[in-house]
Amino acid sequence: MEVARYWRTTRQRYQLVGEVCPNCSGKIFPPRDVCPTCEKEAKTPFAFSGVGEVYSYSTVYQAAAGYEKATPYTVAMIRLAEGPLVSAQLTDIDDKDVAIGMPVEMVTRVLREDGDRGMLVYGYKFRPVMV
Amino acid sequence: MRDVSIVGLGQTPVGEHWDTSLRELGFRALESALKDAKAERVEALYVGNMLSGHLTGQEHIAALIADFAGLRGIEAIKIEAACASGAAALRVGYAMVAGGLADLVAVVGVEKMTDQAPETVTAAMSMGVDADYEAMQGLTHMGVGAMLMRRYMHEHGFKREDFANFAITAHANAAGNPNAMYRSPISARLFNEAKPIADPISMFDSAPAADGAACVILAPTEIAREFSDKPVRIRASAVATDTVAADDRRDPLYLEAAAISAQKAFAAAGLGPDDIDLLETHDAFTILSALSLEACGFAPRGGGVRLAQNGEIGLRGRIPITTMGGLKARGNPVGAAGLYQIVEVAQQMRGDAGVNQVANARLGMAQNIGGTGGTVVTTILERL
Numbered sequence: 001m002e003v004a005r006y007w008r009t010t011r012q013r014y015q016l017v018g019e020v021c022p023n024c025s026g027k028i029f030p031p032r033d034v035c036p037t038c039e040k041e042a043k044t045p046f047a048f049s050g051v052g053e054v055y056s057y058s059t060v061y062q063a064a065a066g067y068e069k070a071t072p073y074t075v076a077m078i079r080l081a082e083g084p085l086v087s088a089q090l091t092d093i094d095d096k097d098v099a100i101g102m103p104v105e106m107v108t109r110v111l112r113e114d115g116d117r118g119m120l121v122y123g124y125k126f127r128p129v130m131v
Numbered sequence: 132m133r134d135v136s137i138v139g140l141g142q143t144p145v146g147e148h149w150d151t152s153l154r155e156l157g158f159r160a161l162e163s164a165l166k167d168a169k170a171e172r173v174e175a176l177y178v179g180n181m182l183s184g185h186l187t188g189q190e191h192i193a194a195l196i197a198d199f200a201g202l203r204g205i206e207a208i209k210i211e212a213a214c215a216s217g218a219a220a221l222r223v224g225y226a227m228v229a230g231g232l233a234d235l236v237a238v239v240g241v242e243k244m245t246d247q248a249p250e251t252v253t254a255a256m257s258m259g260v261d262a263d264y265e266a267m268q269g270l271t272h273m274g275v276g277a278m279l280m281r282r283y284m285h286e287h288g289f290k291r292e293d294f295a296n297f298a299i300t301a302h303a304n305a306a307g308n309p310n311a312m313y314r315s316p317i318s319a320r321l322f323n324e325a326k327p328i329a330d331p332i333s334m335f336d337s338a339p340a341a342d343g344a345a346c347v348i349l350a351p352t353e354i355a356r357e358f359s360d361k362p363v364r365i366r367a368s369a370v371a372t373d374t375v376a377a378d379d380r381r382d383p384l385y386l387e388a389a390a391i392s393a394q395k396a397f398a399a400a401g402l403g404p405d406d407i408d409l410l411e412t413h414d415a416f417t418i419l420s421a422l423s424l425e426a427c428g429f430a431p432r433g434g435g436v437r438l439a440q441n442g443e444i445g446l447r448g449r450i451p452i453t454t455m456g457g458l459k460a461r462g463n464p465v466g467a468a469g470l471y472q473i474v475e476v477a478q479q480m481r482g483d484a485g486v487n488q489v490a491n492a493r494l495g496m497a498q499n500i501g502g503t504g505g506t507v508v509t510t511i512l513e514r515l
Contacts, residue, residue, distance in 0.1 A: 001267075009263055030264050036379065056285070056383075058277035059330040060269065064254035067269045075274050077282075077378050085378035087275075088268045100285050111267060123267065 001114060001121050011045075013123035016106055018084070020046035027082040050106030051129070052080040059095045066112045074098055078126055092127035103129040135228045135365045136515065138358035139168025139348030140474050145312045145462035147245040148342040153187050157196040157241040160344035164237065168348040168358040174233040175206040179220030179240040181213055181466035185255045186247050196239065206233075213259030214415060215370075215501030216240065217469025218508035221347065225368045228349045235358075240470025241344035252340050256465065259502035261376035273337060273416065275377050275503045277329035280418035283384055284331065287433035291331045295322040296439035297417040298335040298459055304446065305456025307486040308475075312341050312462030336417040341462035345470035347477065352515070361481040366402070366494065367511040369395035375505040388507035389426035389498060396496070396509040397428075404428040407511070408492040409479055410450055411472040413500035414457040423498050424450070427509075451489050454479060469499030473510060480514040 011017040018029030021042035026035055028042055035042040057076035067073070074090045076098070090098060091109055104126040111123040141164030143156055151159075157178065165171065178193040189195065193207035212219035217240030224238040244252055256272040257265075265275060284290065298317060305311035317335060325333035348358070355362035371391035377383045397403055404427060412420040421435030429450050430438050443449040455461055455475040458468050476495035478484045489495075492514065499508040 005263075012264075013267075036374075056278040056282035058274050058281060058332070059327065060271060060274045060277075061326075061330075062253055062271070062273065062328045063250065063269065064257050064266065064271050065250040066254070068250055070269070073269060075268065075270050075278070077278055077383070085383070087265050087270050087278075087376070087378045100282070111269065121267070 001119055006119065006121065014108060016048040016050050016124055018046050018048060020044050027084060029080065029084045029086055048080055048082055052078040052104055054098065054100055054102045054104060055079045055085055056100060057090065057098050066114060069113065076126065078104055089125045090127065091125040105129050132229045133231055134352035135225050135349055136352040136355040136362040137347045137365065137477050137512070138350045138355050138362050139164040139170065140477055141167060141346040142310055142471060142474050143344050144310045145341045145343035145464055145471070149245065151342070153183060153189060153192065153241060153243040154195050154199045156243060156342060156344040157192070157239050158200045160241065160346035161196065161200055161237055161239050164346035164348050170235060170348060170358060172202065173205065173235045173237040173348065175227060176202065176237045176239065177220040177224045178207070178209045179217035179238070179466050179470055180209055180242060181211055181216045181259070182242060182244065182255045185258065186252070187243055212506040213501035214413070214465050215469055215499045215506040215508050216466035217471070218473065218497065218499035218510060219370065219469070219506065221470065221473055221510065222368050222370055222508060224349050225365055228351060234351060234354070236349045237346060238349065238470065239344060239346045240467035242464035242466040243342045244340040244464060245342050265376050271329065272503070273329040273332055276416040276418060277332040279377065279383055279422070279503065280331055280416065283418055283421065286384065287436070289436050292323050293436050293440055294336060294417040295319045296442065296444065297414060297420050298322050300439070300444050301414060301453040301457040301459035304454055304487055305460030308455040308461060311456040311460055312339060313460045332416055338415045338458035338463035341464045343462060343464035343467050343471070345467050345474045347470065347473055362515050363477045363480040364513040364515050365510065366513040367396035367400040369399065370506065370508045371395065372506050373504050375502055377503045384422065386422045386426040386504040386507065388504055389423055389500065392507045392509040393427040393498065396511050400511050402494065402511065407450070407494050407496045409454050409476070409489045409495045410452050411454065411476055411497040412452045412457065413468070413498055414453055414459045415463060415500070419500055420452060423500065427498065446487060446489055454484065454487050454489060469508060472497040472499060476512045480512050
């Protein structure tokens with residue numbers, strides 16, 4: 001990953017910062033500056049709670065370059081408590097124990113390695129909510 | 132606007148062409164289509180391709196193929212819309228002829244994938260999903276397809292085995308297509324026992340990366356018979372878009388771009404699903420055939436899989452799909468896939484589909500899906 005690209009998406013990846021629409025109050029992730037619901041300008045930052053539940057998931061056995069070391073790993077679409085769906089890996093859980101509807105929370109982990117000398121890319125993953 | 136017809140068809144076999152370069156593949160399809168149209172030159176060439184830059188280190192391939200084909204000087208442009216690049220290029224060629232800007236146009240779809248290692252191809256295919264918010268998280272094109280399939284199974288109460296007939300039908304039809312990559316039939320047992328590559332997707336739910344090129348020659352319908360005894364009319368052509376990231380959609384299981392482009396095509400042609408004799412679905416994954424059938428109105432929500440289970444998608448079924456093997460068994464040279472679909476529907480309209488001929492086929496439709504539904508091209512062809 002390129003250094004500039006890393007830094008310009010840091011708030012999203014580290015803190016799950018999206019936007020809130022001043023017109024319809026819809027919560028938006030990732031940030032896109034135009035509300036997908038009412039199509040009005042929406043540039044107000046909004047930090048998501050990081051809590052949600054599994055909408056769907058898949059264990060990936062054939063990874064793209066940069067992700068081979070972690071294979072197999074489980075990816076999911078998470079329905080955030082504030083509304084939007086977000087895609088991310090699941091962590092701290094056995095692949096066999098994942099289920100649709102399972103409550104999860106955001107944590108920060110290494111997403112990918114760009115070779116032996118390249119950057120470690122950090123970002124959000126989700127784990128089961130600790131009771 | 133002028134009425135447009137297809138007057139020449141060409142295709143290479145789909146497979147692992149280690150002895151053939153990207154430009155040669157494109158040229159071979161173009162050469163055989165020109166021969167089929169009894170034409171020597173075209174005024175313009177549009178090339179559908181997704182991955183030449185990433186997998187071959189070559190962009191600017193429309194000029195390259197025009198040069199290689201001895202057509203120096205003509206207009207030539209590459210069109211990219213992820214997996215929908217092939218039919219998107221057809222759309223541009225169609226617009227050129229319909230709008231009167233050219234009389235004879237070639238549209239080539241070409242892709243060269245098998246020179247590269249699997250993880251490189253997987254990364255390349257995943258460029259059709261959102262790079263910053265899907266691929267960066269480790270999602271692959273197939274991983275997104277797998278999550279759609281799992282959610283579909285959850286909402287509609289299906290098991291993985293219920294999708295078997297999509298793959299069985301594709302393989303059965305590929306057996307009769309000399310250009311197909313996998314010409315061997317498969318059984319339900321083989322499908323059920325296959326190991327997952329992105330659970331619940333197995334190798335039999337997923338189309339294989341391949342090399343190949345397909346081409347059509349377009350002309351105004353009023354002069355089409357100067358080139359072909361069996362011209363095939365483009366009755367409708369429509370493109371629509373949706374969010375590139377599947378998780379940004381209101382309902383990820385509803386392919387809105389598929390629905391919009393199908394509705395636009397039906398409206399332009401004055402037709403509906405009941406008029407269509409066969410449909411080439413974009414079966415990169417079995418789930419996409421189900422979602423496409425539903426979005427186009429051939430089945431209600433959750434009914435796409437039921438059509439397959441009831442055997443209604445076979446060559447003699449209510450709505451035959453993947454009639455020459457589909458992406459699954461003909462093979463998926465990704466940027467060419469949409470053009471293969473068009474060539475195959477045109478073969479059906481001409482009555483040239485051999486043992487795979489759908490009886491009395493007069494209207495055929497193709498739906499080419501880019502990414503996981505970010506771009507969808509719907510085309511309806513008619514026998515003249």
